Amino acid sequence: MAHLTGSASLGSLRGPAKLKAVTKLVDGLAEDLESATLQPQERDAALDELKIYGRDPSYSDPIFTKEGIETLTRFAFDSPSETTSRNSLRVICNAMLLKPETRQIFVDLGYEPKVCSKLKTDSWDDEFLISRVVFLTTYGTSIDLPNLIEQHQLADSIIQNLSKHATRCSTPPAGKISRDPMEKMALDETLKLLFNVTRYASDHTTSFDPAIPHIVTILCNHDLPPSTTPLDPPFSLLINALMNLNLVSPSAQPSLYPSDNDNSVATRLLELLDLSMKAYTDTALEQNVTPLICVLSSVYENAPSSSDPESPVRTLIRSQLLPSETDRSLGLGKADTLPSRLLRNWTNALAPEFRKAISHLYFELSGKDAGQFIENVGYGYASGFLFQNKIAVPEGAMQQPQQQGRAGEGSGLGVGVGVGVGRRAVNPITGQFLSEERFEELPEMTMEEKEREAERLFVLFERLKQTGVVSVQNPVETAMQEGRFEELPDSDDEKK
Structure with missing residues (x-):
């Protein structure tokens, strides 16, 4: 081992001395591929040292060359030793992350069949490493994702791995047993890979329909993160994955709206939304919560209604998101409730996509009826959305006093202004009860x-x-x- 690895403490060299050591390691490993001159322990120690040096690309150039990547790839996918394969994969992952040009070098080697085959694994480490390799190749390379799906069962491998995680979530071990941290890392990487593949190979999303039940199982059964970061992985990744998938597919409907508990998915999404609106602001809302709003809107829109135009899912979502008596007593957007927190972000200049998603959600909650939309959120909030989307304001929508429940209470649609608020007159601009409005006594104008x-x-x-x-x-x-x-x-x- 001494003749290949550095004599100094592991990875401690800098500058030209580091370059010399890295060159020696890469050349020695390349030679070992042809003549098998190293013992297994020596080979793994060399790869381990190379991994440490490769974390900093300065004076590590031999790793990132075509010859270096090819040497590492052959150890990763041709070696009979699992340890050698994983050590080499770690170096490859670091290289592809730090030097984007190495991704195309890897793709050009043509190892796709072996990559997809190796993704079918029971090892959390292998699932994490292989998923990351494929994930990184989806950026800036000529990788043929449709070919991987059609010819090399990439979708099947991803679905199989998600199935393992879903099983673990739905049948946790008894007691508080600490799980391998690689399990969570593997799940996160698989979800990231799923999102990118369905994004860049959108014509093949139907191949991933069987993944939806597993995603839903994990979403509903995984322990929630701290309330200060409710959309930490895997929840943000689970929701992002659902955004790209077909939620009206036959395999999706039974899992999104299970017969034994129609509201399970909607309840979890609303719970995450409530926590998120308390935890995040501005740009964090834009990045983290916009996908959640979009998925919630899709769950509402696609809820089955059978012979009844209403469904428990739609009723639940409206009851949680439409303004209540509390909201209308203070004026819309002023109470400390989930609907008010959403409405306060309706004009958030720092979160344009988020505010757009909110307005579309509320229009959906209003049955896509402009008059009902104005009743639900007030003309002050509704006017901008209607104007931007070229939707005419119905005659009489601005008449006062406006009565609640115009299309809701007692009707088949059931999309009234609020929940249990009767038919009290409402200011059509602010959405506040007229009886609750208070005006400051101002001095007489000159x-x-x-x-x-x-x-x-x-x-x-x-x-x-x-x-x-x-x-x-x-x-x-x-x-x-x-x-x-x-x-x-x-x-x-x-x-x-």
């Missing part, structure tokens, strides 16, 4: 202030007419037509 306010309102009404969103009559114009317009004196003194 005549100049009244004139300025009248001019400002005149301009606003003219601009609103030009948008074509709603048909309005300028009140100043109406007053003039009816002969109620009076020219005021220039000052209060003149009037006196």
Whole structure:
């Protein structure tokens, strides 16, 4: 072993001395492939030392060459020793992460059949390492993912690995037994691989339909992370994976809406959403919670209704997300509730995709009915969405007093404004109960202030007419037509 590995403490060399040691290791391993000059312990020690040196690409150039990657790949996929294979795979993973050009070098070697074959494994270590290798090759290479799915059973291997994790989640060992940390790392890497494959080979997503029940099982049975980071992996990865899959497929429906508990998936998604809205803000909402909103919207939209136009899933989601009495007593977006926290982000400039997902979700909750949408969230929130999507505001939607439950209570649709709030009059702009509105007593306006306010309102009404969103009559114009317009004196003194 001494003639190949460095004499200094493992991985401690720097600069030219490190380059010399790395060159010696790579050359020695290449020679071993042809003449088998190393003992198994020597070979594994050399790979282990190479892994440590390869964590820093400076003065490690021989690792990242075509010859270096080929040497490592042959040890990874041709060696009968599992230890040698894993040690080599770790070096390859580091190399592909640090030097993107090595990914194409790996793909050009043509080891796809062996890679996919090795992914069929009972080892958490192998699942993690092989999944990471394939995952990294999905970026910036010519890898043929459809070919891996059609000819080398890549989808079957991923589904098989997810099945193992689902079984472990649904039948945990008795007591508090510490699991191998590689198990969680393997699950995370498999989910990341699934997301990328279904993203870049979108025409083959149906091949992954059997993965949906396993994803759902893990989602509903896995212990929740701390409330400060509710979407830590694997939950963020599980939700991302569901985004790309066909949730209306025959294999998806029974798992998303199980006959023994229709609401299990929706309940878990709502639980994660509630925790997330308390834990994340702004850009974190954009990155972490947007996919959750999209999946929840899809679960709502695709919920089976059979002969009844309503379903327990839709009823549950509306009951949790539509404004309640508490929300409408304070004004929409002002209470400390899940609906209010969502509405407060409706105009979040730092989370554009998140706010778009929220508005689309609430439009879906409103049965895609513009009038009901305005009742549910108030015209103040609804107007921007309707204008951007070129949806006309129904006649009478802005009439006051507006009564709740226009299309909801007692109807087949059941998409009323709130939950158990009766038919109390609501301000159509703010969504607040008219009986709960409070106005500050302001000092009497001077005549100049009244004139300025009248001019400002005149301009606003003219601009609103030009948008074509709603048909309005300028009140100043109406007053003039009816002969109620009076020219005021220039000052209060003149009037006196």
